[in-house]
Every structure is written in structure tokens, then in C-alpha cells.
Amino acid sequence: MTIKPILLNEISEGMILAQDVVDKYGRLLIASGIPLKQEILNLLEKHEIVSVFIRDHKSMNFQIESTQDVASMEIRLKLISSVKEAFSKSNGLTDHLAELQYYIEDVVHTLIKRKNVLLYLQDIDYASDYLFMHSVNVGLFSIVIGIAMNLPLDELCLLGMGGVLHDFGKTRISTTILDKQGKLTLAEFNEIKEHATVGYKMLKTDTQLDYRIMFMALQHHERCNGSGYPWGISKDKIHHLARIVAVADVYDALTTDRVYRSRLTTFAAMQMINEGNRIHFDPLVIEAFNKVAIPYHIGSSVTLNHGIDGKVIGLNSINLLRPLISTDQGMVNLLHESDISITATK
Numbered sequence: 001m002t003i004k005p006i007l008l009n010e011i012s013e014g015m016i017l018a019q020d021v022v023d024k025y026g027r028l029l030i031a032s033g034i035p036l037k038q039e040i041l042n043l044l045e046k047h048e049i050v051s052v053f054i055r056d057h058k059s060m061n062f063q064i065e066s067t068q069d070v071a072s073m074e075i076r077l078k079l080i081s082s083v084k085e086a087f088s089k090s091n092g093l094t095d096h097l098a099e100l101q102y103y104i105e106d107v108v109h110t111l112i113k114r115k116n117v118l119l120y121l122q123d124i125d126y127a128s129d130y131l132f133m134h135s136v137n138v139g140l141f142s143i144v145i146g147i148a149m150n151l152p153l154d155e156l157c158l159l160g161m162g163g164v165l166h167d168f169g170k171t172r173i174s175t176t177i178l179d180k181q182g183k184l185t186l187a188e189f190n191e192i193k194e195h196a197t198v199g200y201k202m203l204k205t206d207t208q209l210d211y212r213i214m215f216m217a218l219q220h221h222e223r224c225n226g227s228g229y230p231w232g233i234s235k236d237k238i239h240h241l242a243r244i245v246a247v248a249d250v251y252d253a254l255t256t257d258r259v260y261r262s263r264l265t266t267f268a269a270m271q272m273i274n275e276g277n278r279i280h281f282d283p284l285v286i287e288a289f290n291k292v293a294i295p296y297h298i299g300s301s302v303t304l305n306h307g308i309d310g311k312v313i314g315l316n317s318i319n320l321l322r323p324l325i326s327t328d329q330g331m332v333n334l335l336h337e338s339d340i341s342i343t344a345t346k
């Protein structure tokens with residue numbers, strides 16, 4: 001038996017719900033296994049749920065109707081405040097990092113129990129605290145990519161910590177330079193580049209963390225063709241965990257608004273990362289990244305090649321580039337419509 005999504009107006013009474021339905025805050029509305037009745041349909045409508053999963057014996061494709069945040073809002077806020085605390089301390093760092101490590105391990109244990117973990121984080125308004133939010137996102141994204149690469153539990157926990165602490169050295173760079181709207185001078189750019197070495201040295205001097213965490217801070221701007229910094233080393237010399245953090249770092253940076261540029265859509269960011277695949281990034285990391293990064297988010301507006309606008313209402317797990325689209329003229333499953341493609345996304 002497989003499951004498939006179905007639009008609310010196509011449901012008939014008696015169909016069995018195959019997956020829990022949650023509201024926009026993640027609270028359970030209706031548990032799976034329940035036969036659908038009119039009262040339940042009314043409730044779904046009230047909560048603006050457009051489609052649900054039902055049990056289906058014919059469908060061979062598994063579709064994802066809603067994407068779950070990598071970490072709950074509660075744990076993300078705890079991580080952000082814990083990072084903020086650790087980044088602002090010049091001493092007693094070990095105690096703050098112990099708290100951070102505890103939250104990271106909690107996230108790793110939760111994520112490895114889940115199936116279909118995708119790189120998805122709901123936006124939170126943390127504009128003034130970009131560095132902390134970015135640090136947490138990179139930690140979470142690195143863990144998800146690491147899971148897709150089947151890394152062992154201990155390396156996933158290291159990845160989480162390394163991802164969260166990768167830009168630790170930026171706490172020593174002036175915010176005037178970090179948030180500068182115009183073009184950076186060569187001297188300013190060189191100062192920013194120092195953050196990799198500075199972060200490594202701070203972690204080495206002030207903590208007893210695993211050396212691999214420090215290596216992620218030191219090497220996350222190294223590139224496989226040797227064009228990165230601080231050392232300009234090439235692929236085999238870059239620690240494999242740092243090669244993962246490098247992709248997570250670029251992906252989060254590209255998909256976040258900054259003072260000097262607007263964010264790219266996730267599709268455009270994925271394209272850009274894939275273009276740099278062979279020269280900048282580890283192809284094995286990119287392969288895993290492509291399995292978990294979502295080019296089109298559920299709810300995003302798209303335009304199809306025949307000029308029709310629609311909304312993404314479901315993702316096909318076997319090909320995230322071919323989602324299920326709802327249009328005024330009905331539902332289109334791009335998985336089965338090879339002549340239809342998405343030409344624009346918002």
C-alpha cells in the first residue's frame with residue numbers, strides 16, 4: 001500500500017487518512033487512520049488545509065504534502081539564544097558550549113528517527129541577529145546533509161557543533177565591515193577572511209572541543225579546486241566534515257536576505273551550487289544535498305511553460321524537481337507530465 005495526496009474537494013466520505021494532519025503551528029488536528037467524514041472535512045477547510053494524504057493501493061509514488069521544519073521553533077530559538085550567549089562570552093566558553101552540545105545532540109537524535117528529512121526551515125524574523133541565525137541554520141543543514149550521506153551518529157553531532165560554530169571568528173570582526181552595504185575594499189575583505197583562522201584559534205585556546213569541530217571553523221571557506229582560504233588547500237586536504245559545512249554555509253547565505261542583496265529562490269541557489277559542483281564542492285556532498293534540498297516549497301507560486309500560474313501543493317519524493325501543482329484548470333502532477341515545466345517561481 002502507498003499513500004497519495006488528494007485535494008479536499010475530491011475527497012469522498014470513508015476514505016482513510018494516511019498521515020497525521022497538523023495545523024500551521026505543527027499541532028495535531030486529525031490523526032492518521034481515521035475515516036474521513038463531513039465534520040472532519042469542515043474542520044480541514046476551517047484550517048485552510050488544501051490537501052491530505054489518503055491510503056491508496058494503486059499509486060506507486062510517495063508524495064510529500066507538507067514539509068516539516070528541520071527543528072521545532074522552540075529548539076531553534078533555544079539554539080539561537082545559546083549561540084548568542086556563547087558568541088558573546090570571552091571566558092567561561094566551555095559551559096555555554098556544553099549547553100549548545102546538549103541541544104545539538106537532541107536535534108540529531110530526533111532527526112535520525114525521522115524519514116524524509118529535507119532542508120527546510122520556516123522563516124523567522126531574526127534580521128538583526130543574522131550571524132546567530134545563520135550559524136544555527138548551517139548547523140542544522142549540515143546535519144541533514146550528513147544524514148543523507150549516512151554518516152555515523154558521532155560525526156552528525158560533530159557536524160552540528162562545527163556548523164553552529166563555523167563563523168565563531170566573526171565575533172572578532174567589526175559589524176561595520178560585516179554588514180557593509182557597498183563593495184568591500186581589499187583590506188576589508190582580507191579582514192573578513194581572517195575569521196576562519198581567528199575562530200579556529202579561539203576554539204583551540206578556549207575550549208576542549210574535538211579537533212574536527214575546530215577544523216570546520218578553519219576550513220569552511222576552502223574550495224576543492226584550491227581557490228578558497230585561508231590556506232588554498234584542495235579537496236583531499238580539506239576535512240570531509242568541513243566540505244559539508246561549506247555547502248550548507250553557501251546555501252543558507254544565498255537563500256537569506258542580507259543588507260546588501262536580496263535572497264535567491266531555493267531553486268536558483270541550488271542551481272548556483274550545482275554549477276560550482278566540480279570545481280568548488282565535493283561531488284558526494286552535492287549528491288546528498290540534491291536529495292534533501294527542496295527546489296520548490298509547498299505553497300510557493302510558480303508559472304508553467306504554457307503560461308498558467310499555479311501553486312505547489314505537494315512534492316514527489318522520487319523527484320523534488322517535479323512537484324504537484326494546483327492551477328485554476330485543475331491539478332497537474334509534473335511527475336507524469338514530461339512536456340510541462342516550471343518557468344518561473346516566486
Ligand SMILES: [Fe+2]
Nearest residue numbers: 166167220221
Ligand atoms: Fe565563514
